Amino acid sequence: MSFTASLARAAKQNDSMLCVGLDPDPAKFPGDWKGDAGRIHDFCAAIVDATKDLVIAFKPQIAYFAAHSAERQLETLMAHIRRVAPNVPVILDAKRGDIGSTAEQYAREAFERYGADAVTLSPFMGFDSIEPYLRYPGRGAILLCRTSNPGGSDLQAQRLDGGELLYERIARLAATDWNASGQLGLVVGATFPAELARVRELAPTLPLLIPGVGAQGGDAAATVRAAWRPGAPAIVNSSRAVLYASSGADFADAARRVARETRDQLNAARTA
Numbered sequence: 652m653s654f655t656a657s658l659a660r661a662a663k664q665n666d667s668m669l670c671v672g673l674d675p676d677p678a679k680f681p682g683d684w685k686g687d688a689g690r691i692h693d694f695c696a697a698i699v700d701a702t703k704d705l706v707i708a709f710k711p712q713i714a715y716f717a718a719h720s721a722e723r724q725l726e727t728l729m730a731h732i733r734r735v736a737p738n739v740p741v742i743l744d745a746k747r748g749d750i751g752s753t754a755e756q757y758a759r760e761a762f763e764r765y766g767a768d769a770v771t772l773s774p775f776m777g778f779d780s781i782e783p784y785l786r787y788p789g790r791g792a793i794l795l796c797r798t799s800n801p802g803g804s805d806l807q808a809q810r811l812d813g814g815e816l817l818y819e820r821i822a823r824l825a826a827t828d829w830n831a832s833g834q835l836g837l838v839v840g841a842t843f844p845a846e847l848a849r850v851r852e853l854a855p856t857l858p859l860l861i862p863g864v865g866a867q868g869g870d871a872a873a874t875v876r877a878a879w880r881p882g883a884p885a886i887v888n889s890s891r892a893v894l895y896a897s898s899g900a901d902f903a904d905a906a907r908r909v910a911r912e913t914r915d916q917l918n919a920a921r922t923a
Contacts, residue, residue, distance in 0.1 A: 672890030799840025841869025
């Protein structure tokens with residue numbers, strides 16, 4: 652099954668556009684777990700168990716694991732997700748970008764070591780930095796396009812000689828010349844709804860991974876209006892607002908409550 656098809660299946664099964672980002676920060680863990688990096692797997696697994704029927708995808712951010720030498724915990728977490736939520740795709744948020752044999756090794760890391768269904772990539776070294784990931788049939792490669800951070804404008808909003816903005820060029824290439832295998836998607840921030848709508852215009856069927864809703868201040872309703880189309884997956888990510896909904900023993904229940912509220916808010920915007 653293709654990554655896009657697996658997204659469609661999860662969206663239908665869980666009636667959801669919500670992606671829960673797994674960005675574990677031990678300093679924010681609840682109770683006796685606070686500050687204990689050995690509990691990264693346990694914390695994330697509890698979030699997964701509490702929200703697995705509410706999401707279109709999970710998105711572990713690799714830096715939050717690697718910074719604590721918790722790569723083995725990430726491997727175990729990925730296996731846990733496959734076991735308890737086999738129909739929910741997992742996007743490894745790695746933002747890799749390199750060429751040749753190095754890109755081949757990063758692709759092996761994402762898809763063979765961790766078993767991810769998709770990985771985020773930087774496209775700024777060109778197509779040959781993306782091609783090694785496309786050798787894995789059914790896996791997705793999601794390219795940074797118009798990111799949610801203010802500094803993204805330093806490069807992504809620059810106008811090229813032909814008149815396009817850089818993020819528009821990335822979207823067009825991802826929707827056409829670079830996507831012969833049908834495996835590409837784009838990262839576009841909820842904090843830029845006008846640009847999000849423009850990317851959807853340029854890439855009408857591509858999966859869009861949309862960070863920035865929740866703690867970063869992106870508007871859920873505006874995001875859905877800009878990005879959601881029938882048959883065009885919108886993967887709206889929320890991380891901190893779900894993970895740290897409570898600092899108490901009820902953290903998993905609180906995460907479920909916020910995830911359900913966010914999912915329902917996104918769905919309501921879809922039908923408004």
